[in-house]
Amino acid sequence: MxxxxxxxxxxxxxxxxxxxxxxxxxxxxxxxxxxxxxxxxxxxxxxxxxxxxxxxxxxxxxxxxxxxxxxxxxxxxxxxxxxxxxxxxxKIIPLETVVRNFASGSFEKRYGVKHLMKFEKPVTEFFYKSDELDDPFINDFDAEALNIATEAQMQKIREIALKVNDRLKEIFNDMDVDLVDFKVEFGITNDGQLLLADEISPDSCRLVDRKTKKSLDKDVFRKGLGALVPVYKELLGRLEKVEDVK
Amino acid sequence: MxxxxxxxxxxxxxxxxxxxxxxxxxxxxxxxxxxxxxxxxxxxxxxxxxxxxxxxxxxxxxxxxxxxxxxxxxxxxxxxxxxxxxxxxxKIIPLETVVRNFASGSFEKRYGVKHLMKFEKPVTEFFYKSDELDDPFINDFDAEALNIATEAQMQKIREIALKVNDRLKEIFNDMDVDLVDFKVEFGITNDGQLLLADEISPDSCRLVDRKTKKSLDKDVFRKGLGALVPVYKELLGRLEKVEDVK
Ligand SMILES: Nc1ncnc2c1ncn2[C@@H]1O[C@H](COP(=O)(O)OP(=O)(O)O)[C@@H](O)[C@H]1O
Ligand SMILES: Nc1ncnc2c1ncn2[C@@H]1O[C@H](COP(=O)(O)OP(=O)(O)O)[C@@H](O)[C@H]1O
Ligand SMILES: [Mg+2]
Ligand SMILES: [Mg+2]
Missing domain, CATH: 3.30.200.20 (Phosphorylase Kinase; domain 1)
Known part of the structure; x- marks a missing residue:
């Protein structure tokens, strides 16, 4: 190297x-x-x-x-x-792996459930990363049939994604923020290792301030709720104060 | 009884x-x-x-x-x-269980693949049976979170559905028909048994005549390809000739 x-x-x-x-x-x-x-x-x-x-x-x-x-x-x-x-x-596996702790976004819409309904345990979903197809929701069997990922890879991805969720919840807890959901991507290194990749940021997480109930993520932009960068800066400021992270 | x-x-x-x-x-x-x-x-x-x-x-x-x-x-x-x-x-479990041998219908549309692309092995999907929500595609984790079915039930349902697929393929093979896909429903009897229910018919299967490549199922109606009942009668006629079935 x-x-x-x-x-x-x-x-x-x-x-x-x-x-x-x-x-x-x-x-x-x-x-x-x-x-x-x-x-x-x-x-x-x-x-x-x-x-x-x-x-x-x-x-x-x-x-x-x-x-x-x-x-x-x-x-x-x-x-x-x-x-x-x-x-x-x-080499990115073209799956967006979503972990949800509360219902929001496409989940809420697809199943007509209450906004921010809390799940008893985190829910995982895959979306096929394809701009032309508009990132369709996909299940393991379809993804295998389309040679997008193997069953073993998807099991491993879910396992890691849930570990990420556990740690992220701890971090955001210290910031007085609820982690509603987030998206991660995985890939295979040149020597064959499955690895968490891409980014984890307010672009890829849904975060809600526990006191004000305001979004601290890209929903501010999606829903046109105001200036985005100050919100991201506020989040970064809180993150930098978390013992262990700073 | x-x-x-x-x-x-x-x-x-x-x-x-x-x-x-x-x-x-x-x-x-x-x-x-x-x-x-x-x-x-x-x-x-x-x-x-x-x-x-x-x-x-x-x-x-x-x-x-x-x-x-x-x-x-x-x-x-x-x-x-x-x-x-x-x-x-x-008591019907509100999941439509779909088994696919060839790409068609919503699969073809969702993933932009070739009509009747053959799968190496059968693919299973669940749809949440809800007229108001338009039967959305659902995965196991979502279905569990929404208390639609337990993980054990879904595993069992898939297992039975794949057995049904194996036998249906044998039957339709004898009728010179390709089984493209089908939908089944399951329920729980009063004494707690998980049981295959509802119907298996040209309303719930996609069937293609191997010689003429014509649909022998509800797609004739969906796509307005002609009179439906004669097609269903033709199918019934062939089914009645299958050794073992008649
Ligand atoms: N470690 C990595 N190696 C190669 N590609 C990566 C890695 N991490 C992320 N990527 C890919 O690089 C691109 C990052 O750019 P981004 O603007 O997020 O793209 P997109 O518009 O596709 O989401 C994505 O396609 C992502 O999958
Ligand atoms: N053995 C059964 N016991 C109770 N309900 C059943 C059984 N088999 C099928 N059903 C349900 O009965 C209804 C059958 O009517 P159908 O016209 O197919 O309804 P739908 O318009 O909901 O598809 C369906 O809701 C189906 O789930
Ligand atoms: Mg990206
Ligand atoms: Mg029906």
């Missing part, structure tokens, strides 16, 4: 809705640039926002560092500066 | 889209009347059709009798006449 100090950014491999992924001079390492851009509804709503990339990059870096400390291996290597990270390169 | 000959039809308990369910003088037995009515798109398309109830009643009776002979217990007790059956009363 190349020394971290010697890593150089190479080609833009993929420009997504929130991040740019660059190759580096090490085939096992990717350079992630968090953009000052936020999108919703599969890219149909899109806005540039100064400071958004930075807060997400910092929040995601803090969380991935914490998860690793708590035994949950992940792709994060190092935060380089305000908007850039180095991560282990994976 | 009341002697079958002494069973009397009592109150209409439920009038569905294709059948009327009556109580009888035996609390463990229901009287099913197959109506001359066909619906599609969650009841939005609805037509009266003479002879339709009879063919479905006969097809379903033949298939349930055959399944029982092949070790798959089910609610069917007896066909009374052209349009009426006695069945064991169950």
């Amino acid at each position: 190349t020394e971290i100090a010697d890593i150089e950014k190479k080609d833009l491999l993929y420009k997504g809705k929130a991040k740019e992924m660059f190759t580096t001079n090490d085939p096992d390492i990717m350079w992630v640039h968090y953009m000052d851009q936020v999108t919703a509804f599969n890219g149909k709503k899109k806005v540039q926002m100064q400071g958004k990339g930075q807060t997400n990059c910092e929040i995601s870096s803090l969380i991935f560092t914490d998860l690793a400390k708590h035994g949950i291996e992940n792709h994060f290597i190092k935060q380089l500066d305000s908007n850039n990270q180095l991560v282990k390169r994976v | 009341t002697e079958i000959a002494d069973i009397e039809k009592k109150d209409l308990l439920y009038k569905g889209k294709a059948k009327e369910m009556f109580t009888t003088n035996d609390p463990d037995i229901m009287w099913v009347h197959y109506m001359d009515q066909v619906t599609a798109f969650n009841g939005k398309k609805k037509v009266q059709m003479q002879g339709k109830g009879q063919t479905n009643c006969e097809i379903s009776s033949l298939i349930f009798t055959d399944l029982a002979k092949h070790g798959i217990e089910n609610h069917f007790i007896k066909q009374l006449d052209s349009n009426n059956q006695l069945v064991k009363r169950v």
